[in-house]
Amino acid sequence: MTRHPFSKKQTYIMLSINPPCADALRLRKVMQDGLTETFGITASGTYLDILWIAESGSEVVIRLSEEDAPKLMAAVVITPASPRFSAIKQTNFLPSLTLSKERFT
Numbered sequence: 634m635t636r637h638p639f640s641k642k643q644t645y646i647m648l649s650i651n652p653p654c655a656d657a658l659r660l661r662k663v664m665q666d667g668l669t670e671t672f673g674i675t676a677s678g679t680y681l682d683i684l685w686i687a688e689s690g691s692e693v694v695i696r697l698s699e700e701d702a703p704k705l706m707a708a709v710v711i712t713p714a715s716p717r718f719s720a721i722k723q724t725n726f727l728p729s730l731t732l733s734k735e736r737f738t
Contacts, residue, residue, distance in 0.1 A: 653690035667712030
C-alpha cells in the first residue's frame with residue numbers, strides 16, 4: 634500500500650475587520666478584489682474558505698493553500714477597499730486559533 638501526502642497543505646489565517654462586517658460574501662469579494670489589484674486576474678481565482686466570522690463582525694478565520702497565503706496576506710493589507718483587514722495570526726494548525734478567555738468577557 635502506497636501512502637500519498639496531501640496534495641496541498643492548508644493554512645489558516647485570522648484577520649481583524651474594520652469596520653466590522655459579518656457578510657461573508659462581501660468579505661470574500663474584498664479579498665478577491667485585493668488579489669486582483671495586487672497580483673492580476675489569475676490571482677483572483679485563489680480558492681479560499683471563510684470558516685468563521687465573529688458575531689460582531691470584527692474577526693474572520695479563513696483557510697487557503699499554504700502557497701497562496703503570502704499573496705492573500707499582502708493583498709488584504711495593501712488594498713484600500715473597505716472593510717480593511719489586519720492580520721492577527723497565521724498557522725497550519727487550526728486549533729491554535731482558538732479564542733482566548735479574554736475574548737469571551
